[in-house]
Amino acid sequence: MAQVGWTLRGRVLVEHLFQELTDTYGATSPLAGFRVRVQARQRVAGVWGSWKKWDDVIINEDDAGAFQVSKIKSHHNRRFRVQVQFKSADLVIFGAHRTLLRQVSRALRLRTLRSLGAELVLDQLLQHFTRLPYQADWHTIHVDRTGNGRRAGVIDLGDLTFEANAPNDLGDRVAHRQAELWFLYSRVMALFEGLGQDYRFKKKIAVKYPHNNPLLGDRIEASYANPENHMVYIVENSVWDDYARIDYMLHEIMHIWAYQHSRREKGMAWQLIIHGDTHGLQNRTWVAFHEGFAEWGYHQVYRRLFGRNPTIAAAGTTDIQSRPFKRSDLISRYGLSSLEQVDRHEWGWVSILNLLTTPDLVNYTFNGNGRYIARTRARPNRALVCDDPALAFTDVLRLFITNRRSGAARQLGRSEMNLAGFLQRAVAVVPQFDRTARTAVLSLLDPAQNTMPRDLLCRPRR
Numbered sequence: 001m002a003q004v005g006w007t008l009r010g011r012v013l014v015e016h017l018f019q020e021l022t023d024t025y026g027a028t029s030p031l032a033g034f035r036v037r038v039q040a041r042q043r044v045a046g047v048w049g050s051w052k053k054w055d056d057v058i059i060n061e062d063d064a065g066a067f068q069v070s071k072i073k074s075h076h077n078r079r080f081r082v083q084v085q086f087k088s089a090d091l092v093i094f095g096a097h098r099t100l101l102r103q104v105s106r107a108l109r110l111r112t113l114r115s116l117g118a119e120l121v122l123d124q125l126l127q128h129f130t131r132l133p134y135q136a137d138w139h140t141i142h143v144d145r146t147g148n149g150r151r152a153g154v155i156d157l158g159d160l161t162f163e164a165n166a167p168n169d170l171g172d173r174v175a176h177r178q179a180e181l182w183f184l185y186s187r188v189m190a191l192f193e194g195l196g197q198d199y200r201f202k203k204k205i206a207v208k209y210p211h212n213n214p215l216l217g218d219r220i221e222a223s224y225a226n227p228e229n230h231m232v233y234i235v236e237n238s239v240w241d242d243y244a245r246i247d248y249m250l251h252e253i254m255h256i257w258a259y260q261h262s263r264r265e266k267g268m269a270w271q272l273i274i275h276g277d278t279h280g281l282q283n284r285t286w287v288a289f290h291e292g293f294a295e296w297g298y299h300q301v302y303r304r305l306f307g308r309n310p311t312i313a314a315a316g317t318t319d320i321q322s323r324p325f326k327r328s329d330l331i332s333r334y335g336l337s338s339l340e341q342v343d344r345h346e347w348g349w350v351s352i353l354n355l356l357t358t359p360d361l362v363n364y365t366f367n368g369n370g371r372y373i374a375r376t377r378a379r380p381n382r383a384l385v386c387d388d389p390a391l392a393f394t395d396v397l398r399l400f401i402t403n404r405r406s407g408a409a410r411q412l413g414r415s416e417m418n419l420a421g422f423l424q425r426a427v428a429v430v431p432q433f434d435r436t437a438r439t440a441v442l443s444l445l446d447p448a449q450n451t452m453p454r455d456l457l458c459r460p461r462r
């Protein structure tokens, strides 16, 4: 029987759901990095047979969303089906899997376990919440349902865009949102990749959307990043639709970055579930550190990806700036009235990290009213020489990772996730950040002081 050439091709795109992505990339963008599966079937004795896999291909980042599968096959007409799975070596998105969750909760026989105490129950639960039982869905983005099938040659399916009202799973609300999440997280991963080999995400990131834990009441359930299995859970239930919040998406992936670049941290997830959340004043500084870093990291990533400041509420108009808070603001807004409270609060850490990364500190005052430190009107004093110990974004990231040359032989650990430990690491790792800088930072953060950066970082020119 004559064998002939078949080529099936198309492009996979997403219509952006997040305003930030529309503003930055336009209404649609090509997708890349995940598996595309092409299947065909032919008519046997007048009946369409079962789907046969022709090939799985990965769309390359440079291919503008284009995929292509070529085969030498018989000339008989065929119908085609194209599916995608949001899964690669670096990122995977899992769907709802409600039946699995029900099975897990049944298997745990909660009523028995509850007598052993809530913490044990949740610990047991988390052991079962490994990634292993989850599956990434196959989304059908094209299928020939009618007609006599296609003829051999080049078949171009054109643009297959995840968008509202599109056919098959292209128009499915969850599949569309997963496609957008894939695009967003791919951009974040590329950003860190671009900073250098040391800063990239080190292990595959797993995301579960939509997530609704049947063991938790809808009102108290919250999206979170699990340090046990490095998985982001994006909650959607009768009360919350966390997907609508790009700030949550970016905050959670920054948690994952911190987990992947610090010593293995157990206990964060159960703490979150038991105590409702990990926000506000904490007894353990490392909890506040993780929260503060994830929040600050999201602000950094947001500015780098979208070229503007994030806002306080998702659709808000009040910018989150990159400067530290004034002392009066730490006291009035967050109730942080002493230095030892600052590193026990997530927004205390946001302020710490902004203080470490603000250039030309000597031009600012930390005193007076208003949210952020303000520029002083004082003219530069030529008789003084002043330090500028500001850390770059990558300097802050470097504080997490092994750096034998600088004496920080191990990854950042919980025992260093406090102001003293973190600054000690900065002195060890960052050349321009010396003991004078450390003293200055401690003084400027202290809500009980009224020192100015100029007093702490300048000295007479000799």
Ligand SMILES: [Zn+2]
Binding pocket: 251, 255, 290, 291, 294
């Ligand atoms: Zn968080």
